[in-house]
Amino acid sequence: MSEPARPDVPQQSEQQQPEQQSDQAPARGMRALTGEEFSAAQAIGGVRGLVEAVLPGLVFVVAFVIFTPNLVIPLVASVVSALVLVVARLVQRTPVTQALGGLLGIAIGVVWAWTSGEAENYYAGGLLVNAAYLVVLLASILIRRPAVGYVVEALRAGLTPERVKADAEAGTSPFAALTAWREDPAKMRTYAIATWLWVGLFGLRLAVKTPLYFAGDIAWLGTFHLLLGVPLWALVLYLTWYVVRTPKVRGETT
Template sequence: MQTVTGETFSFADAVGGVRGVVEAVLPGTLFVVVYVATTNLGWSLGAAGVAALGAVGLRLAQRTPVTQALGGLLGIAVGVFWAWRSGEAQNFFAVGLWTNGAYLVAVLASILLRWPAVGFVVEALRTGFTAERAREQGAEGANPFAGLSAWRADRTLMRRYTIATWLWVGMFALRLAVQLPLYLDNSVGWLGTARLVLGVPLWGLVLWLTWTLVHGAHTAHHEARAEDRAPQEPSAPQ
């Protein structure tokens, strides 16, 4: 989400570059390919696990940040464990369905409560959580958490943040609408394909649309504030 606060949008930065994409999709892709080719659950789970472990190991060896790779490894580990214990290949993807369901409920609830999730996250990234950030902005002694709620008084920001949050609701709902029937039908190959198509590409598109809405809102907001602060020309004497 930090990508949407920038002056320009970079799809590569949003998805972690080519390496980030490979780390995200390779384990799941190998699982589907090996399972479709062999119908052997053990080999499929092994291929996915080796790919995820390899990504972390390579980053450790190169002394590069491992946060993204570790996050992927955790998700793969849960999927491998779930599928292995149940003996059902489709359960490799179950954790993704549960995760999307949880996010869907959370972002939808944020809209209903009039605290759109995109607005809260973006403003938290913009304003920070510390008094030092407030002082940097010339607000000595100001409440460092004020920025987390001040944006809700701006109708333009609220409207755009709400629309942006609806985009995320749509993404999570679309994933569930497509993938859940395939999961229930035990269509492992099609389920894996749908997960790839509705994964990084759709996520990147929603991030770009979110950035467009957020950037436009803040541009208009700053222009309005600049006009309000501009000195007014004295009226001509009557």
């Protein structure tokens, strides 16, 4: 769920970094949680990020509906579309992390469906990943260590390997911010609420898609896979940003 934001200067204080972010464009992915502004388009990587997230799954569903009961064509078409997205980034010399991540997810689903001969297993890996996230996030709330708190505080502290190394050389603990917030009841409540949002996201996905998976209803399973994918993720990311930002803004204005 997280990719730490890279600070411009490793030795900057935690107080300076949020102010510096306010002059920057809205961040992408989970890094958007620490921005002063939120842009859903920027968070998902713009039109290109949306295409990379949606296209392979959309191609699979459409091809499956057209060529049923042939499973080979939808699987091959999905892989080819994911490969094209990776190659396009390589040709343009742009970061390939998101495209490669999508390709890996598609590859797992394709292998599972191909070896089992069951089209619904194209989505089995995603269901298992969602279930794992749900268990971890729910457990973090129950033990009073809401996971979103660690993600947000790590991003605000700018924890990267370079930052950790620099702080270690300076004789300071780079991980202090990851636990200090737990002494603040207001932050604990805020991060618990934010974590519940993500529990709801993964719970909703499982509640809707699992029955369709066991029913083997590929058309509807694929449709809800898309609808509950990027759009829902972006919505929950925005709500999380609003929840974790609001106490900070109120504190500054009182």
